[in-house]
Amino acid sequence: MKEASNQYLCPYCSHKYQSFDVLKTHVLEAHAGEPAPQPEGLINLTVNGEKHQVHVESQWTLYQLLHDQMGLLGIKMFCDRGACGSCTVIMDGRPILSCMTFAIECDGVVIETAEGIAEANHPLVDSYVKHHTMQCGYCTPGFITTAKALLDKNPEPTEEEIRKALSGNLCRCGTYPQHPKAVLEAAEHLKGGK
Ligand code: FES
Ligand code: FES
Numbered sequence: 001m002k003e004a005s006n007q008y009l010c011p012y013c014s015h016k017y018q019s020f021d022v023l024k025t026h027v028l029e030a031h032a033g034e035p036a037p038q039p040e041g042l043i044n045l046t047v048n049g050e051k052h053q054v055h056v057e058s059q060w061t062l063y064q065l066l067h068d069q070m071g072l073l074g075i076k077m078f079c080d081r082g083a084c085g086s087c088t089v090i091m092d093g094r095p096i097l098s099c100m101t102f103a104i105e106c107d108g109v110v111i112e113t114a115e116g117i118a119e120a121n122h123p124l125v126d127s128y129v130k131h132h133t134m135q136c137g138y139c140t141p142g143f144i145t146t147a148k149a150l151l152d153k154n155p156e157p158t159e160e161e162i163r164k165a166l167s168g169n170l171c172r173c174g175t176y177p178q179h180p181k182a183v184l185e186a187a188e189h190l191k192g193g194k
Helices: 020-030 062-069 114-119 123-130 140-153 159-165 178-191
Strands: 002-009 042-047 050-055 088-091 094-097 110-112
Touching: 002 020, 062 088, 088 140, 094 140, 114 123, 114 140, 123 140, 123 178, 140 159, 140 178, 159 178
Parallel strands: 002 050, 042 110
Antiparallel strands: 042 050, 088 094, 088 110
C-alpha cells in the first residue's frame, strides 16, 4: 500500500493543492464569483493501492473524480446513464458504474481501475490481447474490470457465468464472442495451468 497523498482538486481548473485552505484561497482568487469549496466535501479513498484525501464537489460523479480530476483515463464514458458498462470500476470488490455513483458517497472505499489491473500484470491483460478481444478498444477497460471482479470472486467461472457477468458491458464493435475465451484463459493462468 502506497502512502496517502492529499489532493485538494480545484473544481474549476483541476489544479492540485496540498491543503484545503490553499485550495480555498486559490478558488477565491482565481475563480472569483464561483462557489467556494466546502470542507464537508472531503473524502478519503484508496485507488489502485494508493490512499488519497480529496475534496469533491457534491455534484461530481465518481467518474468525474477518477477520470477528469485524478487523470485515470482508462475509465471510459459511452453513455453517462448506466447503460453500457464502459465506466466500470471495482469498489470494495464489486464492479460498479462510476457514472452512476456520487463521489461524495465514496468516503472510505477501496477502488480498483483498469490502470491498477494493468500495473499488476493481471493475466486478463495478456489474454485479452491474445484473443483479439478488441477492435477500437474503447469498451475494453470496462470489460476487463468487470472480468477481474468476477475472477476475484469466482476463480473458475463457467462460460455461462462469464457471459452473465459481462452482460452489462456493451461493445459497439461486436467483440462479444471473444470475451469468454479470454476470461477462461486468464482463469487458467491464475490456477497456474498455463
Ligand atoms: S458510461 Fe457509465 S454505464 Fe455507460
Ligand atoms: S472494441 Fe470497439 S466498442 Fe468494443
